[in-house]
Amino acid sequence: MSIQTRSGMQRGTITKYRPFTPIELPDRQWPSKMITTAPTWCSVDLRDGNQALPIPMSVDEKLEMFDLLVGVGFKEIEVGFPSASQTEYEFMRRLIEEDHIPDDVTIQVLVQSREELISRTFESLRGAKKAIVHLYNSTSEQQRRIVFGLDKPAIVDIAVRGVRQIKDLVASVPETAITLQYSPESFSLTEIDFALEICEAVVDVWQPTPAQKIILNLPTTVEVSTPNIHADQIEWFCRHMRNRETAIISLHTHNDRGTGVASTEMGLLAGAERVEGTLFGNGERTGNVDIVTLALNMYTQGVDPCLNFSDLPAIQEIYEKCTRLSVPMRQPYAGELVFTAFSGSHQDAINKGMNALEKSHSPLWDVPYLPIDPKDIGRSYEAIIRINSQSGKGGVAYLMESEFGLQMPKAMHIEFGKVIKHLADVRGSEILSSELYQAFEQEYLQRTAPFKLTSFEGRTILNKAGSEALECIATVNINDVPHEIRGQGNGPIDAFVRALNQHGLANFTLKSYSEHALGNDASTQAVAYIQLQTPAGAFFGAALDTNIEIASIKAVLSALNRSTQPIKFN
Structure with a gap:
């Protein structure tokens, strides 16, 4: 097959792109560490996720999503950019005035380092008990040169002026406990020493303490390097920061290279304590990091993620309703087919693993091809093991084709799978291949009346x-x-x-x-x-x-x- 393109990829020596410069950190410590506790989770579904939707959520849909996030267990939720539009502002006011925010949940509001936007943000906060004001400005060399035409001191000045204004406005909302979060946007592309410089300039103005910490959010706004380099950036920053004990280091990873989960996990190994992301990875371009995957990855390693995904299908249903997006069938943990083995060898191994687990009475989950018990997240055992009362359409269709050459249409897999499930329930035993064909004959080929x-x-x-x-x-x-x-x-x-x-x-x-x-x-x-x-x-x-x-x-x-x-x- 010959592929013709108008411009085409370069071959051999690639001169159009340059590799990302690694961090000089020969004594890095993160590779030998393990994740043993859950980070602080912050959902950005209502901001980063919402702004990436072809049809943004209505206020009522945002309220339904907010309630879902609270139910899952998020204690920090970025609810929007109230100074960006009247809709965002009104949503903020409804959350506060209609008492939607539990006492143990902190809302987070995003704002650029611009005077009029910061003032409007504080107007929206009146009456809130706790809030994180998330200030950001772009810091990378690329943004400084192409977008703003400013040098480093001017970029630092933008951040510092914004922090001073926020500090002055704290008194205007005496009933609200304010935490400052600062993001050097495009941290992933910012020179590491300059990222540290601007963050420390912000810290010097805000004056956090170990009891009243600042959140320094270090976003992989665009994923441009391998996850290990991201981990080096985070460890270098944590090791070189003055008064590290006064700051919470937060991660906000996008998925441009398809390694957002790995980058976040390695960033936690490197010293970060907080993660921002979205359910199922919704977000700009290839999306934000998927918190469902991150949390359940931890769970499969024996770490309590402090988020409740016991009924993942119900969570998925509300997510799809509010966002009008579909969770891909191969999405980790949530996808329709992730627990389905179409291969006969996989089915056999799963079946033997399930039988061995039942006989051993061991509390430890130990089944081939299944890193998590589907029942823990509200999934069933259908379509994952051999043909018995727990079997589904995948295994039935595989055996019907491999044993008898019958290539049933995909939609028929579901129908005939229900026939076999009914037979298995009646028999209460494993269904042999010969019995599969006998059921096919009886249900389809021998139907000659009326x-x-x-x-x-x-x-x-x-x-x-x-x-x-x-x-x-x-x-x-x-x-x-x-x-x-x-x-x-x-x-x-x-x-x-x-x-x-x-x-x-x-x-x-x-x-x-x-x-x-x-x-x-x-x-x-x-x-x-x-x-x-x-x-x-x-x-x-x-x-x-x-x-x-x-x-x-x-x-x-x-x-x-x-x-x-x-x-x-x-």
Whole structure:
């Protein structure tokens, strides 16, 4: 395959990009450390997450999301940028005036280091019991040169002036305990010594103490290096900062390189104590760091994350409703397929692991391919182990294809999986491969009542418009009463469907159709799968025949019969 592009990637020696300069830290300590306690978590779903949505959340949706975050256990929540718009301001006032904020939760508000914005922010805070004022300005060489055209002293002055104003305005909200958070935006691209210089200038003005700490948030605004370099930046900063005991070092990692989780974990090893992020990683570009993944990673290592994801599907449902985003099916922990093994070897290993765990009565989770017990986060055991009462569509579909060559359509996996689950519940034992096929025969291939095909003939004719069409002449027994029907369509299935509907014998539409051969020789049978939409719902039918047209017609009747009769097993 030849890939043609207008400009194209460079080959060989790459001159368009330069590697990130590593930090000089030969005696780094973070590689030998472990995460043993949860950081302070701060959700930025209502700010960073919201501003990245194609359709930002309404005030009511933000309130629902806020309540969800409180329920999960967040004690610090960045609720918005109240000086940026009237909507943001009104949301802030509703939180305070309608008493949505629990006593143990601190709201955080974002503001640029601009005088009028800081004043408006403090107006929005009146009546709040506790608040973090999050001040930021860009500090990187790239931003200084391209965006602002300012030198380092001028950038430091912007930050310092903002801190002085905030310090002066604290008295205007005497009922509110104010914590200052400062972010040198684009810390990841800022010279490490200058990042330290500007943060220490902020600290000198604010004058924090070990009892009244400042939060220094060191954001990977754009992820530009490998996670180990990010960890070196954090450790270097922590080791060189004056009066380190007066500051909480916070991380705010984006996912541009796809390593946001790793960068955050390594940053915690390097000395950070606080993490800002979003549920499921929503945010600008490739997103913020995913706090769900971070927290559950800790949980699988025996560390209490201090966040409750016991009902992750319910959390996901509210998140998707409020953001109008979908959690990818391969998203760690939350994705639809993350606990599904389509490989037979994986299924076998999981099954043996589950059996061994049950026999051992050990409190330690120890199952191959499953780093976490799905039940801990509100997931079930469906579709993760071999075919028994806990099995699902993935394993059933795999065995049906590998053992019998039946390549059922994906949507049919769900339907037949329910058939097998019902059988497993009735039997109370493992279902053998032969029993799988027997259930398929009984549920699909042997469904010949009340509709049964007696004869079918198709022939090409000219319709009234003068175009070629297929006319079918068929005899169908309904409750053993024969009915001869005729119909025209663009093919045998279409003609047969029209004939049944036009003669008032059935009421349905064709939803999907697929077929394939079973074997390679001349006497090979074909299998057809038909899905019909009926007043009772959507139903699949299936049939085998050496003639693919006849298999398709029988499959239509199989689906019709299934729509009229409940599942039965001998």
